[in-house]
Amino acid sequence: MNIVVTVKQVPDTWAEKKLDAADKTVDRQSVDNVMNEMDEYGVEEALKIKEAHGGEVTVVTMGPAKAVETIRKALSMGADKAVHLTDDSLHGSDALATSAALAKVISTLSPDIVITSSEASDARGGVIGALLSERLGLPQLTQARKVTVDPGAGTVQIERLADNGYALVEASLPVVVGVVEKINQPRYPSFKGIMAAKKKPLTTLSAADAGLDAASVGLAGAASTVVTSEPAPPRSSGTIVKDEGDGGTKVAEFLSAQKLI
């Protein structure tokens, strides 16, 4: 099974995120950056599929030079090799351009399964799986809380989250799978894994190496633009009351005064 898993380096969830004042892209300089937490579930699922059915796991990321830290993490978890698409011209790419660039790189790897996660914590679009499916012309098995691969039949079945339960969705390989975070428990990199990661193959590609047209990526190729940006008005705390045995009644009085009941 040839498995590709996409990862993204993002500002730490706990960091105060902001947009760069000049070009209104996510400021990745002033904050600690980590692997998007959701992507850990994607890497874990890739490793589980490899462990069950054999094969190889290739990590693919697009991002600035320091995104190599996130690649190292995925490799230390157990992925076999990595491709890092990095180029100044890619800075400011929107989801559409990012998906096109990733699809271009991924298609050269001839995967059986492409794994993404449900969303990145910085942009929260939740669309990369659908977009890769569209770009690669592969079945969209996104929002999966369970993935079952049947190599003999050449099929993959998932449980796709729905509002009141799930849909059982099936497709023939190759496929794009998008996982949600309840699917597994990502492993921690072991010391051995961290050491081994340093020797694993890492291919670094520029936009030109990947065959990307500079006009179609980055801020130049973006199909939307941020017009204005400002901090949300701070939400101040209101009335705080300690329960003296009549707390429930007090809350009801507040709701009533606000005409909410």
Next chain:
Amino acid sequence: MAEVLVLVEHADGEPKKVTAELLTLARSFGEPAAVFLGAPGTYAKAKDYLAQFGAAKVYVAESDDIAGYIGGPAAEVIAQLVGEAAPAAVLVAATSDSREVAARVAAKIDSGLIWDATALTPDLVATQGIFGGSTIVTSKVTRGVPVVVVRPNATAPEAAPSTPAEQVVDVAISDTAKGAKIVDRVVEAKSGRPDLTEAQVVVSGGRGLGAAEHFALVEKLADTLGAAVGASRAATDAGWYPHQNQVGQTGKTVSPQLYIAVGISGAIQHRAGMQTSKTIVAVNKDPEAPIFEFADYGLVGDLFNVVPQLTSEIEARKAG
């Protein structure tokens, strides 16, 4: 006036409230043209609703080739309609299914995509709360027909009775688009409560509940208020409540009139999914819980005393 395509959000033909919101929004800058995609025989249930909220036209595409697959077929039909109708914009609801369809449409028609808009001006400048609502941006599509994913509760729906022209769409879905086949739909929890993202009132439970069975307290309060039930990630990770009900980063984003957080500390991940709620009420025994920093009304106390008392107080007021 140019058409504005509005993807009808529905469950087996029963329209969701957000559909009325999108039709109302579309009317502010164009001619609302509803796009109904569903299984054969489902449109009949949506027809009157779409007329009531002012659809000038309805594109009807009923086919198992659409309803039986994920993503691809719906995107193909909408992209085809964009080609034929040259609309001013395409509006879809920010549900997990429709946002994926919207993204595929934008890729197909090489147009810009904006997600989670909370407002949209007639000249198509969208407002979005990013980074969990801590930054407000306005943004604009600069290429193609804007595809805008709009949050439920962003617009107040206004009825505008019309007699829509119905146009049956010739559905011819490619084999590539029919890759991910739905073989079964399994209902695990049918609550009868409103949709979490559409609800006017949401009551959520968190770690402070301590056990799955204690969610009954939250559900009872929710039912008294006609509310949806949410859960923090701590509660869903513990398996106390379904993942579908998770509010926050990696879960649903809600923006109700009233949000009641029960036993939820209000860490940044949770805050990201609910801080645009109009009024926030929190019950937590820890006076240092971050939720008290942004709640409109905070009650420091034992939820096992406060919540049942609140529930019976509301019941008593309703009866009185």
